[in-house]
Amino acid sequence: MGQAASDYPFLKGHGTENDFVLLPDLEGDTHGGLSEDEMAERVRRLCDRRAGIGGDGVLRVVRTSRMRPAELVATQGSRSEWFMDYRNADGSIAEMCGNGIRVFVRYLVDEGLVTPGLPIDVGTRDGNKTLLVEGDRVTVDLGIPQVLTATSVSIGDRTWSATNVDMGNPHAVAFVDDEETLAGLDLTRPPGHDEATYPHGVNVELVVRRGERHVAMRVHERGSGETRSCGTGAGAVLVAAAQADNAPRPATYQLDVPGGTLSLTWTEDDHVLLTGPAVIVATGRTSL
Numbered sequence: 001m002g003q004a005a006s007d008y009p010f011l012k013g014h015g016t017e018n019d020f021v022l023l024p025d026l027e028g029d030t031h032g033g034l035s036e037d038e039m040a041e042r043v044r045r046l047c048d049r050r051a052g053i054g055g056d057g058v059l060r061v062v063r064t065s066r067m068r069p070a071e072l073v074a075t076q077g078s079r080s081e082w083f084m085d086y087r088n089a090d091g092s093i094a095e096m097c098g099n100g101i102r103v104f105v106r107y108l109v110d111e112g113l114v115t116p117g118l119p120i121d122v123g124t125r126d127g128n129k130t131l132l133v134e135g136d137r138v139t140v141d142l143g144i145p146q147v148l149t150a151t152s153v154s155i156g157d158r159t160w161s162a163t164n165v166d167m168g169n170p171h172a173v174a175f176v177d178d179e180e181t182l183a184g185l186d187l188t189r190p191p192g193h194d195e196a197t198y199p200h201g202v203n204v205e206l207v208v209r210r211g212e213r214h215v216a217m218r219v220h221e222r223g224s225g226e227t228r229s230c231g232t233g234a235g236a237v238l239v240a241a242a243q244a245d246n247a248p249r250p251a252t253y254q255l256d257v258p259g260g261t262l263s264l265t266w267t268e269d270d271h272v273l274l275t276g277p278a279v280i281v282a283t284g285r286t287s288l
């Protein structure tokens with residue numbers, strides 16, 4: 001009789017339906033021994049929506065001090081006790097995940113590992129992020145965005161000029177004419193983009209206006225495909241919209257995504273704050 005593959009705990013959660021498999025690995029001894037290739041393969045199996053659990057990405061929850069020496073460079077000397085080791089559904093590593101980190105902190109609160117109502121620090125490959133949990137809402141400070149040289153994106157035979165926003169990870173934000181255009185876009189494949197501008201790929205947000213300080217988006221995420229929300233993408237949309245509107249700071253926008261609604265503020269000191277729900281919906285064990 002063959003030996004059963006060893007199983008390990010997981011949780012499933014989402015923030016405005018940007019969904020994730022969480023892997024508690026607090027001491028780094030459950031997944032920390034895998035090579036990068038083995039971990040990428042595990043992530044692909046977990047995120048598979050038919051043969052796996054299903055998700056836009058994986059959030060490994062690990063103490064910063066328990067990251068392997070080879071991974072420590074990624075923590076950028078983080079002062080946080082907790083590190084969000086994030087991977088996209090295709091197994092690729094990304095610098096940051098704005099919805100994922102909110103779900104990550106929901107897990108820490110539920111487990112009694114941090115205190116709600118007080119600022120919580122989490123390390124990421126884009127440095128330290130600070131979050132606040134207030135009831136069912138979780139706010140993350142996404143830091144200071146960088147607006148880079150304008151670019152363009154294309155879908156089918158249509159091309160739009162786009163705002164190039166670095167939120168720690170790369171984004172291109174394009175405004176389309178109307179709701180009908182937005183609803184009709186084919187996002188089953190990555191939108192065309194300038195490879196020289198985005199040598200490591202890009203997350204593309206397509207946006208329409210719905211009212212004053214109120215916009216809606218669809219998103220194609222690098223490494224995950226079309227998702228129902230994207231937190232860093234939401235931050236990039238805020239920046240592009242507020243710049244286009246010449247909005248005084250603090251500038252607060254409502255952003256509708258297919259999976260719900262997010263609130264965003266660009267503060268006087270240049271930080272982008274993202275607020276919305278973040279929930280855990282299942283827990284279990286798997287040997288995937």
Ligand SMILES: N[C@@H](CCC[C@H](N)C(=O)O)C(=O)O
Pocket residue numbers: 018056057088093094095096097098099100169170203221222223224229230231232233
């Ligand atoms: N869904 C995330 C973004 C995840 C990373 C992204 N796909 C990338 O490769 O940069 C979010 O909520 O920010």
